[in-house]
Amino acid sequence: MPITYAAMKQATADLYSWSLRKVPDDTKLALARARDTESNPVAQRTLDIMLKSAIAAETSDRFVCSDSGVPVYSIALGTRITIDGDIKQAVVDGFSELVETIKPPLLKHVTNPLTNERGYHGKDMPLVTWDVIGGADYVDITCQPKALGSGRWAALEIFSFPSLARIEEYVMECVLKAGSQHCPPVIIGVGIGGSFGHCAKLAEAATMRPMGSRNADPTVAAMEERLLKATNLTGFGPMGTGGDTTALAVHVEYASGHGFTPVAVAFNCWINRRTRARLYDDGRVERVE
């Protein structure tokens, strides 16, 4: 039984809808842990309200945030799948149908960058990154809607043969610039190396990793731990009104490159919207997150 147009349309639409209503379990756990160690009374209270809000949205099946963002997908095709139909068009059609039927209805956030007009449809929407997984008999789909707190403060700069010190300094410059703006505590994704576009994708992919997971490379894992501690020494705190908890995690990914080395820094706001499913070649659908 192949991966069909209909299955792809349904899965991508569902993943977007689900992502708006639930803070991932690993994120709720991280918020609760942060609450236990937070020393600032306002921050403690804010973390309590965050957890309350997450649970309220989940139990009532309502949106956590009114800004549903724009739909962004990372889709990886296993090399052992068979495909029946235009699964690329299915993602577009799934979103088009969803905006007509979803309850509660979405606000219009798809924006024409040339006119600033907003609607439910637009060029290249949904935004999809396609990849391939060697040997897999499934399609792996992650949905991560992007709005201000999960998109506006990302940054990238290209260096020539930078030291680790310079790379880490740049990450901290981005943390300082974002300050109180991105609904902290955030998940920070850092990409190092590759090319301009590849590096940006690494940073975004890093934000999607399971909360607090460590890179397999010990040098990178150590950098993740250092940068998390450093970020939480800035003091911006939950909702940027002060506290010990500015980031819940820092995830770093790298790729080899040329020596002109891009460094990209992406942020995901505290609700950390992220859902993931696998469509198997035998017709099964597994919701992973």
Add this chain to the structure above:
Amino acid sequence: MKRLAVPAGREAIRSLRAGDMVLLDGLITITAGLPTIQRLVECAGGTRELPLPLDGAALFHLGSYSQETPEGGLEILYMNPTTSTRFNPLMPGLIRHFGLSMVGGKGGLDAGCAEAMAEVGCVYLSFLGGGAELHTSAIREVVSVHWSDLVAHYRLVTLRVEGLGPLTVGIDAHGRSLYADLQDTAAARMPAILAGLAAARGGAGGP
């Protein structure tokens, strides 16, 4: 935690300090739209008719989904804050012209806004981002929806709320801003933070 009736008197506003947490009862007016704030600037300048009185009002940067009910009334399906700093250049004029008593949203406002707020006696309140269900549950009545030619979250919506919050006073009416203080503190700490990173690298990683 203080509980305030809105619109609040200047004495009550000036009694608040940055870092206080409050709950609100009363009338608030909200929008998440830059075109809406621009229209309000035109109203203040006398080139557009103001659709409702805003003198001394609480004007918040909150987006909402408003729609008509089958019975011909109005309802709000959900509301939540947007980033206030987007409106930095336009807010001082509005704060002064209307003598706003409260502004708010998320992320704060800049020094120019804080100066205008201190002049008129106005506080900035920080709403929880990602708090749609909690904020929406405080709505008791949709009083009016204006400028319905705009997309839903840009409309100028006036609501009666009960127990809205807790909200954090991010900027008080005495010119103290948590956002400015925290930005200054973080910048001042940065040399020590970078030295800490260097020490944690144990000399590895270059200068």
